[in-house]
Amino acid sequence: xxxxxxxxxxxxxxxxxxxxxxxxxxxxxxxxxxxxxxxxxxxxxxxxxxxxxxxxxxxxxxxxxxxxxxxxxxxxxxxxxxxxxxxxxxxxxxxxxxxxxxxxxxxxxxxxxxxxxxxxxxxxxxxxxxxxxxxxxxxxxxxxxxxxxxxxxxxxxxxxxxxxxxxxxxxxxxxxxxxxxxxxxxxxxxxxxxxxxxxxxxxxxxxxxxxxxxxxxxxxxxxxxxxxxxxxxxxxxxxxxxxxxxxxxxxxxxxxxxxxxxxxxxxxxxxxxxxxxxxxxxxxxxxxxxxxxxxxxxxxxxxxxxxxxxxxxxxxxxxxxxxxxxxxxxxxxxxxxxxxxxxxxxxxxxxxxxxxxxxxxxxxxxxxxxxxxxxxxxxxxxxxxxxxxxxxxxxxx
Amino acid sequence: xxxxxxxxxxxxxxxxxxxxxxxxxxxxxxxxxxxxxxxxxxxxxxxxxxxxxxxxxxxxxxxxxxxxxxxxxxxxxxxxxxxxxxxxxxxxxxxxxxxxxxxxxxxxxxxxxxxxxxxxxxxxxxxxxxxxxxxxxxxxxxxxxxxxxxxxxxxxxxxxxxxxxxxxxxxxxxxxxxxxxxxxxxxxxxxxxxxxxxxxxxxxxxxxxxxxxxxxxxxxxxxxxxxxxxxxxxxxxxxxxxxxxxxxxxxxxxxxxxxxxxxxxxxxxxxxxxxxxxxxxxxxxxxxxxxxxxxxxxxxxxxxxxxxxx
Numbered sequence: 001x002x003x004x005x006x007x008x009x010x011x012x013x014x015x016x017x018x019x020x021x022x023x024x025x026x027x028x029x030x031x032x033x034x035x036x037x038x039x040x041x042x043x044x045x046x047x048x049x050x051x052x053x054x055x056x057x058x059x060x061x062x063x064x065x066x067x068x069x070x071x072x073x074x075x076x077x078x079x080x081x082x083x084x085x086x087x088x089x090x091x092x093x094x095x096x097x098x099x100x101x102x103x104x105x106x107x108x109x110x111x112x113x114x115x116x117x118x119x120x121x122x123x124x125x126x127x128x129x130x131x132x133x134x135x136x137x138x139x140x141x142x143x144x145x146x147x148x149x150x151x152x153x154x155x156x157x158x159x160x161x162x163x164x165x166x167x168x169x170x171x172x173x174x175x176x177x178x179x180x181x182x183x184x185x186x187x188x189x190x191x192x193x194x195x196x197x198x199x200x201x202x203x204x205x206x207x208x209x210x211x212x213x214x215x216x217x218x219x220x221x222x223x224x225x226x227x228x229x230x231x232x233x234x235x236x237x238x239x240x241x242x243x244x245x246x247x248x249x250x251x252x253x254x255x256x257x258x259x260x261x262x263x264x265x266x267x268x269x270x271x272x273x274x275x276x277x278x279x280x281x282x283x284x285x286x287x288x289x290x291x292x293x294x295x296x297x298x299x300x301x302x303x304x305x306x307x308x309x310x311x312x313x314x315x316x317x318x319x320x321x322x323x324x325x326x327x328x329x330x331x332x333x334x335x336x337x338x339x340x341x342x343x344x345x346x347x348x349x350x351x352x353x354x355x356x357x358x359x360x361x362x363x364x365x366x367x368x369x370x371x372x373x374x375x376x377x378x379x380x381x382x383x384x385x386x387x388x389x390x391x392x393x394x395x396x397x
Numbered sequence: 398x399x400x401x402x403x404x405x406x407x408x409x410x411x412x413x414x415x416x417x418x419x420x421x422x423x424x425x426x427x428x429x430x431x432x433x434x435x436x437x438x439x440x441x442x443x444x445x446x447x448x449x450x451x452x453x454x455x456x457x458x459x460x461x462x463x464x465x466x467x468x469x470x471x472x473x474x475x476x477x478x479x480x481x482x483x484x485x486x487x488x489x490x491x492x493x494x495x496x497x498x499x500x501x502x503x504x505x506x507x508x509x510x511x512x513x514x515x516x517x518x519x520x521x522x523x524x525x526x527x528x529x530x531x532x533x534x535x536x537x538x539x540x541x542x543x544x545x546x547x548x549x550x551x552x553x554x555x556x557x558x559x560x561x562x563x564x565x566x567x568x569x570x571x572x573x574x575x576x577x578x579x580x581x582x583x584x585x586x587x588x589x590x591x592x593x594x595x596x597x598x599x600x601x602x603x604x605x606x607x608x609x610x611x612x613x614x615x616x617x618x619x620x621x622x623x624x625x626x627x628x629x630x631x632x633x634x635x636x637x638x639x640x641x642x643x644x645x646x647x648x649x650x651x652x653x654x655x656x657x658x659x660x661x662x663x664x665x666x667x668x669x670x671x672x673x674x675x676x677x678x679x680x681x682x683x684x685x686x687x688x689x690x691x692x693x694x695x696x697x698x699x700x701x702x703x704x705x706x707x
Contacts, residue, residue, distance in 0.1 A: 022487040025480060049490070051483045056519035060476035063469055063516065067480025070467050071442070073487055075480065093469055199442050199465040200485055202496045209445075209468035210457035220457075 008139040008171035013038030015146035018186035022073035025053035025064035029083040030116045031168040032106035062087035069101040072198030081108035084122045094161040095130025100153035108168040109356040117357020118168040124321040124330045132162040133298040137272045140178040142166035151238045157230040167270040228299045252301035254293040261290030263372035265316035278365030289369045306342035313376040320354045328390045350390030402593045416461035417453040421627025423617030427532040434601035441499045444478035446508025447471035449539040472512040474502040475520035482525045500527035506547035507537040521580040521610045528604040528611045534619035542622040546571040552674045559677045577612040578648040586647035589616035590634040616643045624673025636668040641698040655705040665691045
């Protein structure tokens with residue numbers, strides 16, 4: 001294992017170099033562009049045996065990835081924002097055709113106004129496409145999740161495509177120290193791809209992508225849903241095996257000072273690092289605050305999250321993506337549903353933050369925790385005063 | 398290889414009977430005859446844009462395709478097959494595949510001229526070793542005869558219906574074969590069903606066995622959309638060629654070749670009259686529209702002859 005001082009994009013590109021997939025098809029879009037750029041250099045320098053397809057759009061990068069994966073190859077792509085939106089239709093086909101390809105997503109706001117900075121509106125808009133979605137807090141996690149990707153997606157109980165998400169610029173471009181596994185370790189961990197059915201099987205032709213009428217369609221969807229259910233255990237198993245090799249443990253989510261917390265926030269991605277600093281500072285003052293950082297959003301670990309939050313008095317649910325339901329974003333809806341289903345009676349306060357790269361600071365998290373603690377003591381939160389279902393953090397007046 | 402009609406027609410079918418395409422469908426005729434150009438010992442992967450062909454040949458749990466087949470979406474047959482073809486090269490290099498595979502995409506004019514145009518252009522430009530076959534029936538037939546950029550001028554379609562103030566589609570058709578030829582790919586050809594299918598067969602064989610990207614544009618009449626008796630298909634195709642509405646040509650490494658020039662070019666009415674979609678043109682007050690149509694056919698044929706004379 002070697003310490004490296006690199007960005008999230010370089011970390012993921014190196015994970016892909018070590019995986020040495022058969023095919024990569026990609027189209028540049030900020031802030032994910034560096035991943036195919038680094039990778040193209042690996043191809044040019046003979047550091048991988050991958051064939052790189054420089055497609056003319058993201059729609060074609062996903063379509064070619066599907067074609068390559070269906071043919072029997074291990075295939076990968078990378079994108080951000082509008083690129084992911086443009087490939088939305090083939091995303092659903094990768095999943096419904098049960099093709100375990102991978103997509104390295106660098107999260108960026110969807111237009112408009114056009115904005116190149118981080119939020120989760122791209123990933124969240126694709127949450128119902130049938131892809132496994134794993135989010136990363138920093139370059140180390142982005143790398144580790146990328147190394148684990150194919151072990152999860154290709155598992156015979158799963159066979160679903162996987163999206164490894166990191167935050168645009170904050171993670172993708174910020175350079176930080178991380179530990180890289182050796183090439184051999186990754187090669188051994190990931191292993192060879194041995195598909196059971198594929199187009200280029202000389203002994204058995206295969207037809208993929210049928211028209212299915214009502215008597216068959218629903219069963220196909222149910223089978224797909226079962227695969228997603230199975231993915232949960234496979235993610236845990238692969239993560240455990242990864243921990244044995246690397247010493248770095250991952251679950252479906254991370255609990256940080258959560259056990260005895262009166263107030264906790266739930267969020268996804270890089271903001272967790274900032275939130276942890278706020279938790280540390282407030283814990284030093286004796287305030288019982290904590291954090292739950294979701295790692296796996298698809299499959300959604302609803303019961304596990306509810307269980308982890310069952311003793312928390314007030315929960316701050318924080319979304320980095322608008323859904324325009326007027327009730328908050330996807331994280332807020334899904335965690336709320338999980339709490340309700342599991343009869344967790346905690347009070348929830350909902351927040352929207354960080355859209356289009358708007359900064360969120362340690363001080364802002366401290367204010368949020370103070371607000372949550374006030375609610376836990378029966379005081380009215382600002383949200384109630386404003387008459388709104390949720391509050392925007394850091395909004396200019 | 399000399400063309401032996403009997404031998405070719407006796408090759409095993411690679412699109413099996415039992416599919417649900419209409420009787421007399423030009424698309425099916427195009428596919429079966431293109432596939433006959435494959436050497437029997439060669440494997441193939443077929444990609445298919447969404448359309449009649451796809452929904453009628455691969456209804457779960459049955460497939461009519463003897464070869465491996467992938468339908469992805471409407472607009473991405475070119476890109477999907479790019480991925481398959483690239484995977485083949487990688488797996489072959491790794492020693493995971495011994496056999497020879499050929500890669501053929503089929504799309505209607507909707508999936509090819511229009512919604513799939515970008516994906517096709519990208520695949521052609523990148524130089525994948527594949528053949529894209531357009532079975533051009535000149536409208537979106539799977540959804541019920543809406544106009545496409547391949548629809549001929551003045552055709553009555555469901556989105557260019559003939560009415561009090563409309564004589565059908567106002568624009569002439571896009572010349573896709575020429576556009577693909579401008580991609581400087583090694584082989585482009587236009588053909589249809591004439592005589593003993595020698596023209597189609599030889600072009601399909603060249604397209605499949607020329608290294609690099611190739612494009613075949615096949616006029617494939619649709620009895621429902623064009624409104625003719627299904628037994629008339631061969632006569633309609635013959636008239637398409639004899640009126641120079643659908644010239645037979647190929648472009649080999651940038652060299653344009655006119656494969657057939659009628660000794661007595663027939664008037665365009667002879668082609669138009671066979672089809673219900675042009676019925677309104679034969680009202681006395683619409684005579685000038687036929688003259689316009691004829692002028693455009695003449696202009697395009699002269700342009701083609703000029704290209705082929707260089």
